[in-house]
Amino acid sequence: MDNLKIKRLTELGATLALATILNFVKVYELPQGGSVSLEMLPIFFIALRWGLKEGLILGSLYGVLQLILGAKIYYPLQAILDYPLAFGLLGIAGIVHNWLKVEKNKKNLILISLSILVGSFLRLVVHTISGVLFFAEYAPKEQNIWLYSAGYNLSYMLPEAIITIVVMIILIRSLPEFIKDI
Numbered sequence: 636m637d638n639l640k641i642k643r644l645t646e647l648g649a650t651l652a653l654a655t656i657l658n659f660v661k662v663y664e665l666p667q668g669g670s671v672s673l674e675m676l677p678i679f680f681i682a683l684r685w686g687l688k689e690g691l692i693l694g695s696l697y698g699v700l701q702l703i704l705g706a707k708i709y710y711p712l713q714a715i716l717d718y719p720l721a722f723g724l725l726g727i728a729g730i731v732h733n734w735l736k737v738e739k740n741k742k743n744l745i746l747i748s749l750s751i752l753v754g755s756f757l758r759l760v761v762h763t764i765s766g767v768l769f770f771a772e773y774a775p776k777e778q779n780i781w782l783y784s785a786g787y788n789l790s791y792m793l794p795e796a797i798i799t800i801v802v803m804i805i806l807i808r809s810l811p812e813f814i815k816d817i
Contacts, residue, residue, distance in 0.1 A: 647685075647693055650678070651677070658670075660673065667773060667787070680806075684813065687730050689729065690727070691726035694722040716768075717762060721762055725758055735747070751803060762784075766788060767780050
């Protein structure tokens with residue numbers, strides 16, 4: 636195994652552990668699931684640093700690890716949607732990997748912010764679909780289930796995405812070489 640593969644594998648393992656630890660440091664948690672933490676930050680970092688494939692793999696592995704560690708599971712398909720699929724889609728941010736430059740510039744920050752928003756939006760879509768399929772009974776009788784599910788999931792996903800963007804921008808401005816020093 637060459638040094639680059641070892642470095643990539645080591646970073647994937649370390650960031651998987653870091654995402655898991657950050658999941659336990661919550662700003663707030665909703666009663667029916669969902670919370671605001673920095674758990675997405677390491678997944679986005681790997682996606683931006685190594686690319687789409689590594690981001691998708693790390694996000695999916697993180698989702699599986701969440702299942703192993705006792706995630707809230709009510710239905711088998713819900714488990715797949717809310718964990719490996721939803722977190723795996725965060726890795727889509729890696730699509731901008733080849734366009735990022737080492738030097739600090741506004742284009743990098745825009746690409747990074749947009750890629751985090753896209754990955755977070757895709758996760759939101761999957762959680763919303765899961766909510767409609769499996770948790771419709773929690774919606775008030777007169778409310779559209781799609782709006783209820785989207786609103787519920789948006790209540791934690793939007794703050795988490797914004798916090799993740801802010802922290803990522805701070806990291807990248809401080810250490811821009813970490814995105815592309817491979």
